[in-house]
Amino acid sequence: MGNGAKAAQKRERNAAKAGGTAKSQTKANEAAKNIICTVCRQTFLLTTRAPALEEHASNKHSKSMADCFPTFGQ
Known part of the structure; x- marks a missing residue:
């Protein structure tokens, strides 16, 4: 058993002791x-801000932010 499995088992045991289930932020x-x-x-x-979206639009598509994200900021 690898260390990752041991850590997962420990998290599950600790969650069971605390009376809840392990919580994940993924969902x-x-x-x-x-x-x-x-x-x-x-x-x-x-929570993504406009500069990151502008960077995506210009680097990935060579377009303006308004072309890629027409509803942003409305």
Whole structure:
């Protein structure tokens, strides 16, 4: 058994002792990805700021931010 499996078992045991289940942020992060590039359909988190979206639009598509994200900021 590798160290990763041991760590997972320990997390499960500790969660059971605490009376709950192990919590993962993965599902919450997937639900928060609601900014979508209209050109390539790549998703971005709700908290992504305009400079990062502008960088994506110019580097990946050579377009303006308004072309890739027409609903951003509305």
